[in-house]
Amino acid sequence: MHRALLFVLSLVGSIAATGAETATFSKISWQPQVLVNGSACLFTVTVQGAPQKVTAKWLKRDIEFSHGVRGTWYALAGVAYEVKSGSYNLEFSATMPDGRVLREMRRVAVHAARYKTSRLTVPEKYVTPDPETLKRIEADKAVKAVAFAHQMPTPQWSGDFIAPVSTGMSEAYGTSRTFNGKLASVHRGEDFHAPMGTPVHASNSGEVVLARELFYEGNCVIIDHGLGFMTMYMHLSQFTVREGDKVEKDQVIALSGDTGRATGPHLHLAVRWNGEYLDPAKLFALKLPEQP
Numbered sequence: 001m002h003r004a005l006l007f008v009l010s011l012v013g014s015i016a017a018t019g020a021e022t023a024t025f026s027k028i029s030w031q032p033q034v035l036v037n038g039s040a041c042l043f044t045v046t047v048q049g050a051p052q053k054v055t056a057k058w059l060k061r062d063i064e065f066s067h068g069v070r071g072t073w074y075a076l077a078g079v080a081y082e083v084k085s086g087s088y089n090l091e092f093s094a095t096m097p098d099g100r101v102l103r104e105m106r107r108v109a110v111h112a113a114r115y116k117t118s119r120l121t122v123p124e125k126y127v128t129p130d131p132e133t134l135k136r137i138e139a140d141k142a143v144k145a146v147a148f149a150h151q152m153p154t155p156q157w158s159g160d161f162i163a164p165v166s167t168g169m170s171e172a173y174g175t176s177r178t179f180n181g182k183l184a185s186v187h188r189g190e191d192f193h194a195p196m197g198t199p200v201h202a203s204n205s206g207e208v209v210l211a212r213e214l215f216y217e218g219n220c221v222i223i224d225h226g227l228g229f230m231t232m233y234m235h236l237s238q239f240t241v242r243e244g245d246k247v248e249k250d251q252v253i254a255l256s257g258d259t260g261r262a263t264g265p266h267l268h269l270a271v272r273w274n275g276e277y278l279d280p281a282k283l284f285a286l287k288l289p290e291q292p
């Protein structure tokens with residue numbers, strides 16, 4: 001009897017605590033309002049009581065929030081191409097100065113994007129690589145794995161991401177493509193028209209974690225923007241930055257070309273978030289905070 005009463009009391013306590021915790025989190029929002037598979041998104045939340053750290057679990061990944069103005073916290077994140085339409089949990093945790101961890105949850109709807117299909121023809125070696133080339137491709141994977149493992153604990157970007165060239169898109173992200181009538185793959189970046197030698201600009205500030213020639217990507221630059229967010233620029237003819245360089249948004253990092261698996265001169269831009277490739281056009285559309 002006594003025990004049962006205690007149990008009821010502790011239950012009431014936890015309900016009351018949950019009520020208090022809910023008031024801690026407010027103005028939870030995201031951009032864009034409608035998320036689809038392939039979306040880049042910005043989560044924003046206001047947290048009372050000066051938490052030391054705000055994180056969230058989203059699509060099985062841990063995302064870390066950065067401190068904005070007036071108690072706001074924000075995090076750049078995404079929705080992988082493979083995510084099916086449905087409703088997913090966004091689970092916040094805030095670590096308070098006294099060590100308590102407060103939690104809040106939102107259901108976020110993800111809709112199915114409508115992406116296109118296309119057929120392309122490239123030199124046969126890019127579709128059925130010979131054993132020598134397969135070795136090269138494996139070596140490239142190891143080089144990229146090192147670049148992708150690079151970690152920067154704070155956002156290096158500030159404000160909106162910009163298109164790396166002003167010449168317009170030639171093929172959208174998400175297009176289901178067939179190479180030479182047999183190899184099927186999904187286009188995990190955005191292609192831009194870029195006549196040979198067009199200056200390519202950094203989409204945002206960050207650190208160059210790769211600037212070298214790879215088999216499929218050709219001459220490739222990867223910029224780390226912090227907290228698992230990177231941009232990759234492919235098929236370049238010339239580099240104007242080196243690995244380890246810090247770059248500012250809009251700085252020229254390379255000249256465009258047709259190296260690697262390319263049907264002709266163009267720029268392929270990929271946006272990588274924690275191992276997933278997102279739609280660059282959807283990233284450019286976000287209105288992002290300036291870093292303090």
Ligand SMILES: [Zn+2]
Binds near residue numbers: 189190191267
């Ligand atoms: Zn492409």
